[in-house]
Amino acid sequence: NYRKHQEGDFSHEMSGSRIECLNKLGFEWNVNENKGGRRYEQWDQRYEELVTYVKEFGHARVSLKSPENQQLAIWVNNQRFRFRKFQNGNSSSRITEKRLELLNKVGFEWNIKGTQEDQWE
Numbered sequence: 634n635y636r637k638h639q640e641g642d643f644s645h646e647m648s649g650s651r652i653e654c655l656n657k658l659g660f661e662w663n664v665n666e667n668k669g670g671r672r673y674e675q676w677d678q679r680y681e682e683l684v685t686y687v688k689e690f691g692h693a694r695v696s697l698k699s700p701e702n703q704q705l706a707i708w709v710n711n712q713r714f715r716f717r718k719f720q721n722g723n724s725s726s727r728i729t730e731k732r733l734e735l736l737n738k739v740g741f742e743w744n745i746k747g748t749q750e751d752q753w754e
């Protein structure tokens with residue numbers, strides 16, 4: 634209901650006053666995105682792996698064919714998929730402005746045109 638409220642859909646039972654009361658109590662709306670949440674830790678861990686990869690290879694095009702970087706390659710491809718969802722206005726993309734900023738900071742390539750993403754070495 635909170636997400637619907639944030640998106641401007643007021644056809645649910647969560648009133649603005651309830652949201653305000655919960656905010657005053659310090660209610661955590663995005664438990665999967667907070668620093669103590671597992672998803673946040675996993676994202677941070679993969680991001681740090683990407684930073685290391687970029688320092689070593691000079692780019693963020695992680696190959697799916699590389700066994701030692703396969704999990705990172707899957708994560709990189711997932712970030713591109715989530716970005717496309719985000720661009721299309723899909724609120725389930727699970728990508729945030731902060732994450733976009735961090736990925737852009739390391740030269741992340743959102744679109745690999747004219748190539749297969751899994752062909753990079």
